[in-house]
Amino acid sequence: MSIIGGVRPCDTPSAPSVRSPAVSTTEQRRTGDTLDVDRSDTGYRDWLKEAVRKVQADANRSADTHLLRFPLPERWGIDLYLKDESTHPTGSLKHRLARSLFLYGLCNGWIRPGRPVIEASSGSTAVSEAYFAKLIGVPFIAVMPRTTSAEKCRLIEFHGGRCHFVDDPRTMYEASARLAVETGGHYMDQFTYAERATDWRGNNNIAESIFRQLELERFPEPAWIVATAGTGGTSATLARYVHYMQYDTRVCVADPDNSCFFDGWTTGDPDVTCDSGSRIEGIGRPRMEPSFVPGAIDRMMKVPDAAAVAAVRALERAIGRKAGGSTGTGLWSALKIVAEMVAQGRRGSVVTLLCDPGDRYLDKYYSDAWLAEQGLDSAPYTATIDAFLATGAWPS
Incomplete structure (x- = not known):
């Protein structure tokens, strides 16, 4: 598999700018004192209608994702659920985001036939965007850290995308913008547009789906929903929907090691940064992303990466399903919240996300060798989870 200049070969046409789409027909005419410029292009509009139809049809073909129960002792009077986003066609929560971003880019006139879509991503968003790019017939380039899992790279290429690797995750943004200029393509920029591309008031977004699926449960309005932050778009959608619908549900965001969302939220400093990239792929960022809406959420927890690993392994023991590290980060926080509710004698439900497989x-x-290489010891956190599930008390 050859790599040229860090990017696998991709035949992309050259054009002058990023968000100044070329049009093949410009008609200018003067009628009296009126100057009339018509840039409509019947061929492009036909392509656009078909591209939007294909993306919307994908949603129609996809049944809603499942709401799984994590087994807890009945006597606690608390139900813990995981919204299983791994059942999307591209296997992750990012399928929803990618669909929204493509519709947003298409309807804004930013995505054009024959021109590549470029994205800065640590993997799962790129997999989903490669899928939608292939669906509408445009090239796709993923700009991602060199440490991204080999399986994600394989999936991007399976869907027809190309991988452009950077050694420093903090340079993904600039590299993506540069590639868009060089190729005449569109830099999707999930970290800016995630929170605005999704209709947070409803329209089958993840928040509306959760509440609809809980309607017949014994606690249909959850006490807490726990999310993790990569772009911040999911937490923004959840929190805005809760406020809009006037629910009493609180939203907690769990943040991994080597990420600055927690520090930015607690200090109120939007310019906070960190020097290292997150080991939990898909979440954690070296800067406060524009799509993160700190004022909308109620609580944040800083979760050690070793605790996230312990949590996903506990999930497999509990329900027989493997999940990614972002799921473990959220699950650890959800279990701590359940422990608080048990201690307070509160009944109710808690929801978190199963983000990807x-x-x-x-x-x-799931590799002990990798954990050792990273200096991570999950054993103390595994003992904490086991003790809590056995006794209902969170070890101090």
Whole structure:
């Protein structure tokens, strides 16, 4: 598999700018004092209608994702659920985001026939965007850290995308923008547009789906929903929907090691940064992303990466499903919240997300050799989870 200049070969046409789409027909005419410029292009509009139809049809073909129960002792009076986003066609929560971003880019006139879509991503968003790019017939380039799992790279290429690797995750943004200029393509920029591309008021977004699926449960309005932050778009959608619908549900965001969302949220400093990239693929960022809406959420937890690993392994023991590290980060926080509710004698429900399948990370979160290489010891956190599930008390 050859790599030229860090990017696998991709035949892309050259054009002058990123968000100044070329049009093949410009008609200018003067009628009296009126100057009339018509840039409509029947061929492009026909392509656009068909591209939007294909993306919307994908949603119609996809049944809603499942809401799984994590087994807890009945006497606690608390139900813990995981919204299983791994059942999307591209296997992750990012399928929803990619669909929204493509519709947003198409309807804004940013995505054009024959021109590549470029994205900065640590993997799962790129897999989903490669899928939609192939669906509408445009090239796709993923700009991603060199440490991204081999399975994610394989999936991007399976869907027809190309991988452009950077050694420093902090340079993904600039590299993506540069590639868009060089190729005349569109830099999707999930970290800016995630929170605005999704209709947070409803329209079958993830928040509306959760509440609809809980309607017949014994606690239909959850006490807490726990999310993790990569772009911040999911937490923004959840929190805005809760406020819009006037629910009492609180939203907690769990943040991994080597990420600055927690520090930015607690200090109120939007310019906070960190020097290292997150080991939990898909979440954690070296800067406060524009799509993160700190004022909308109620609580944040800083979760050690070793605790996230312990949590996904506990999930497999509990329900027989492997999941990625982002799921473990959220699950650890959800279990702590359940422990608080038990201690307070509160009944109710808690929801977190199963973001993507664990088979993408067999060489990482399920590999003892990788844990040792990273200096991570999950054993104390495993003992904490086991003790809590056995006694209902969170060890100090």
